[in-house]
Amino acid sequence: MIMNRIVALSALVVVLWSCNNDDGGVTIEPPRPLTEVLGEDEVKIQEYLKTHYYNYAEFENPSEDFDYKIKVMEIEEGDTDVIPLIDQVESKSVKVSATTEEGEEELSHTYYYLVAKEGVGESPTVADSTFVKYEGTLLDGTRFDGTDSYSWQYLPQFLRGYAEGVSHLNSGGAVVENEDGTFTISDPGVGMVIMPSGLAYYNSTPSVLIPTYSPLVFTLELGVFVKDTxxxxxxxxxxxxxxxxxxxxxxxxxxxxxxxxxxxxxxxxxxxxxxxxxxxxxxxxxxxxxxxxxxxxxxxxxxxx
Structure with a gap:
């Protein structure tokens, strides 16, 4: 899984550039200015939030077989009966710094998060080990990673925007190990986070499915976590x-x-x-x-x- 291969990319914007060399080595383009990319990302994210909604009605009145998975859908033209994400998310800003050809930059980056279902436990910090299910997509819905079972994740080793998103969820309750080695956890926290590329991979790309400078969306389910990891x-x-x-x-x-x-x-x-x-x-x-x-x-x- 892509997320499990990323260590410390959440530390700061990845800074990579080099000049053409004489031995035919790979040339890596210098990162674009944070200010420029951040403005573009915010426009894209705002458009996404205004034109998409999630299956909140199912969370409000769940059927007996509802799986409590967030499904994001595009609002059909003329449909005024659904509530867009822009009216349901909350936001938080964090500082991001990077060294570019123009020097050191530091800018506030805003991410957006939503809690679709409150867990029954406490919330982790961005420094804790967490037992999580997740799915990652681009703004156009392209899925690039995810897991159907819980996996342990030490949040500082993952994308910064991802760690921030998980920290807004409450954990679940009783843990039951199934015969196949997977786990079922009662009443987990369920939510999502939408982040600009400066809190994601920026000018790096761990997969052909993720273009450089891509804002990302993660749906999340928090089972348990290790307090004060x-x-x-x-x-x-x-x-x-x-x-x-x-x-x-x-x-x-x-x-x-x-x-x-x-x-x-x-x-x-x-x-x-x-x-x-x-x-x-x-x-x-x-x-x-x-x-x-x-x-x-x-x-x-x-x-x-």
């Missing part, structure tokens, strides 16, 4: 390793070794594991000693070991 096992929950609190864990790298803190068991590269420079009490509460009193906790301070 600690991906690198250093004792610090991954969400607490988002030091600049921008929702993007992949741009926090205290020691500059190219490994984000949420994947680094020695965040300050002082030779002492992070787990040995923090304190965890019997209830799992984490505190951060500061031996030299310089306001930098020991696990982020290479001067203390």
């Amino acid at each position: 600690d991906y690198d096992g250093d004792g610090v929950p991954s969400i607490m390793e988002d030091l600049n609190n921008d929702g993007n864990l992949n741009n926090d790298d205290t020691d500059g070794d190219g490994l984000p803190d949420h994947q680094d068991s020695d965040d300050d590269n002082d030779g002492t594991l992070t787990s040995d420079e923090i304190e965890v009490d019997g209830e799992g509460n984490v505190t951060f000693p500061d031996a030299d009193g310089d306001t930098v906790p020991d696990y982020l301070d290479s001067d203390t070991k």
